[in-house]
Amino acid sequence: LSGQPKLKTVQGVVTSFCGDYGVIDESIYFSCDVVTGNEPLKVGQRVNAVVEEDTALYGLKAVEVDIVPHGAGPSDAGTKLLVGCITSISEGTVYISDDIYFSLDIVSEDFVPYQGDWLDIEYSDEPGISNIKAISAKHTRWDHAEEVCITSFRARNGVIHNNIFFTLDSVKLPPGYQPQVFDTVDVVMVESSHFCYIWRAVSITPAQKSPGSPDDGGPGRLERKWQSQIL
Structure with a gap:
């Protein structure tokens, strides 16, 4: 539902601790009070984590962390x-x-x-090597x-x-189009x-105005229309 946090479950390894906070896979932070069970966490332990986006810190945080038991079969397989x-x-x-x-x-x-892009990376562990074996990777959200x-x-x-970053080094543009301030576009x-932005534009196209539509009069009168999809 709109307005509710978007959660996903991931499995990873605790990579660091600082006081009452820790980090999983060097990218997901958590506080120790969300860890279930009585066993103390250590760096290197494998965990299952329920993760949500933290809009205040522009990152990901775990709202629940479960230690994967040593020798767990199905959780460690595949x-x-x-x-x-x-x-x-x-x-x-x-x-x-x-290391990743x-x-x-x-x-x-x-x-x-x-x-700066956030990715969902499907991987498997290979005994005897420090790096994971990544199988596929895709953007977390678009x-x-x-x-x-x-x-x-x-x-x-x-x-x-005011909230979507773009760079000409990595954005698709229609032939002959050069972005300008105050252009009305679809993204x-x-x-x-x-920096303080959590989105990067991968495609920018000049917006097509409907025949007879009034001039937008600058950025203050623009209407934003969002269509979200979580992959």
Whole structure:
């Protein structure tokens, strides 16, 4: 339902602690009071976590953390899901951290990732190696906005509707179109962390006004229309 937090369950490894807070897979933070059971958590332990987006901190937080028992059969078998943020992309390799990386070839064909993007990564563990074996990766969420205004643009980076980041280095544009401040556009975006923004535009198209529609008069009179879909 609209307005309710969007939850997902993931399995990962506790990678760090700081006081009463911890981090799973170097990307999902949690407080110790959401850990179930009486066994104290340690770095390196595998856990199941119920995760939601934290809009205040522009990241992901776990609202429930369960320790995976040692030697658990079905939980450790097969593939698992990791939620991570891209720290860099170099020579065809996507890096989530120094220990978590994979080939760009496994990313879904309709998506070109960029630094800061959040990904759902399907993976399996391989005994004897420190890095996970990633099987597939795709953006965690995407969204669509119609008739929104470009509110700033400098050099190669800009912002749409004051909350959607874009860069000419990674956005699809119609042939011959150059974004300008106050342009009214339609946008396809993915969840991504850039400064104080949690969305990155992957496609920008000039909005088509209906015949006879009045002039919008600038960004203050624009109407935003959202169509959300969680993948």
